[in-house]
Amino acid sequence: MTTAPEICLHVCVTCRPPGGPEEKELRPGAMLHQALAAAIARDGAPSIRLEPVECLSVCKRPCTVAISAPGRWTYIYGDLDPKTSVDTIIEGLRRYAATADGLVPWRERPEIFRKGVVARIPPTKTSNAA
Numbered sequence: 001m002t003t004a005p006e007i008c009l010h011v012c013v014t015c016r017p018p019g020g021p022e023e024k025e026l027r028p029g030a031m032l033h034q035a036l037a038a039a040i041a042r043d044g045a046p047s048i049r050l051e052p053v054e055c056l057s058v059c060k061r062p063c064t065v066a067i068s069a070p071g072r073w074t075y076i077y078g079d080l081d082p083k084t085s086v087d088t089i090i091e092g093l094r095r096y097a098a099t100a101d102g103l104v105p106w107r108e109r110p111e112i113f114r115k116g117v118v119a120r121i122p123p124t125k126t127s128n129a130a
């Protein structure tokens, strides 16, 4: 039995710049999702669960993704390009995966993550209340 990777990459597939294509499959967000799926399928890529999502509420900064895992900080990034950002996103995922809590030191983050960070959300704590 295989288990699903615990690190999840949500990619907004409906992201597009103002005036961008209406057709969902032509939107830059959908293209970014496709490019990331191909990159994650390559040998040597970190084990990631890739999930398409329609809108992360960062519509003014296309393209957008969210990186999360149980017990780790969640990060939301914007301003990503489906043609030029894929390898850097994969490298950022590799660094995130190497941490216990999702906190990659600022200087070790890819530049597009440092400039494009929209939010970081702390891990949820489990309740001891019965």
Ligand code: FES
Residues within 6 Å of the ligand: 012, 013, 014, 015, 016, 029, 054, 055, 056, 057, 058, 059, 060, 062, 064
């Ligand atoms: S359409 Fe992509 S964040 Fe809203």
